[in-house]
Amino acid sequence: MASEIFDWIRRSASVHGSRTVYSGNGETVTFEELDRYSASVATWVAKRSDIERPVAVMTGRHPYTPACYMGVARAGCFYAPMDGDMPEARLRQIMGVAEPALMIADREHLAIAEALSGGCEIAVMEDILNAPADAELVCAREASVTESSPLYMIFTSGSTGVPKGVLTSHRSLICYLEGLNEVIELDEKDVIGNQAPLDYIAAVRDMYLPVMTGAMTVMIPKNEFAMPDALFNTLNEYKVTTLCWSAAGLEIPAKLGGFADVRPEHLRVIVFSGSVISNKYLRIWQDNLPDVTFINQYGPTEATASCTYYTLKGKVSDDTVLPIGKPYKHYQILLLTRDEESGKYAAAAEGETGEICVKGPCLAIGYYRAQDQTDKVFIRNPLNSDYPETIYLTGDLGHIGEDGELYFHGRKDRQVKHMGHRVELAEVEAYALTVDGVTECASLYDKAHELIYLFYAGDQTAKEITMRFRADMPAFMVPRRIVALDEMPHLPNGKIAMKELQDRIK
């Protein structure tokens, strides 16, 4: 059976036609245009590629980007979104994993796309959006894939130093959106305020909920996030009812003293996720918007955006520990403990902390071209010897509280959530070691001040290291505190004494 997502695009075009589906960057796209543009993109792709192949899409923060993504999908292929404003070295790494035969770029990013293409054919978005579509070809392509076929590949920080491409099927995304919308109940009267960059997993709800429900999405200009008055004026101008934001994004206006002069007037529901939100700043939102429903969401990209949610029942105080709640429809959660010696897994006892594991149709297909990494975390359920069943080991720890809700306890490994982004400290270190003169280093996270630290030894200046990071790595992975040491502290076994470095941060 072909994907329901194709039905959403067609149906929303016939029901909502001339209404705006996406607005942003001073431009709008209607439901009818989304159907037409995506069919044109699909035609271009289908004439050049087999089904189930990757197509890199390097377009900006504007309403045509979702049309490119959905066009790739309608050709039976999957899209690899790329942020053309990222440093070239990072983009090269991603292209190295994806190796797409086709690429779509808007005019603004054409030069960087050409520099990276490595010979793959590039379409200029502006040239193909209005090209005539071959309806028969598009229908045939849509019918040739199933909901198990890959829909997109989103890149995330990898501890080996190379980003991992998380490959997700149509079915998994549909499962997430159904689960989410059962809770937030959007319809054509709703307006979503998009915060997440469009190449991020968090943007899937902002792009696909409109075609599913008839709601509209407004892409908020990036620099308004540091300008609370401008941000809230935009929310009011578009009568935004719904926010699905990173916790970090929600904290910013509260940190900067927002709500003093302007407040959002039309909000109905706010969903936040990505990291543990600060009670202090959440409380500012709650005090100013007493009638809004607040929902805490949890989940990794590998389980398609978010797997559990908790609807807040009252205002938080300084000592509130917010649960991450219960699984959405289509998601199941297991808590497993592992015996260090035997390596055997067992179900966590009542109230005991275990690793949060996810199963169900929501799971990603795996990492693209990384079978070993896939096999480490997408494993056969060790508690079920009767039939094969895959679970995903999140690496997050949690326990079920007396109230029956799931609570989050941080990571098993050295992955951190920094300003809403997932960062492997090992990847920061791997990059720092590529800088000439850096002989040894360790990266740590100062959670209280939200700073990535890099301690290093060697013959190089902190300034030069910063410049190199800025040139090659995304901004959120650049250490804000770089400390030169004459020598790194070591443990007797030769490993770096992380505890000692940790104490220096405090």
Next chain:
Amino acid sequence: MEELMGILKDLRPDVDFENEKALVTDGILDSFDIISLVSTLNDEFDITIRPANLVPENFDSAEAMYALIEKLQDEE
């Protein structure tokens, strides 16, 4: 001005604060930079930057930031 330049260079050693005139408008400083900058400026210059002051015109250049600091110091 010198103190401000020092703070800016610490924050973003890769940016040419002498010559850049569209730091916010062109997205050179992101929202995390602004947050960190606002709290440092509040502490170092003993001022309170309010949401109404958070407009690109006040942060697009080092001179504009300096003018804002002076204005807020006069008001205190």
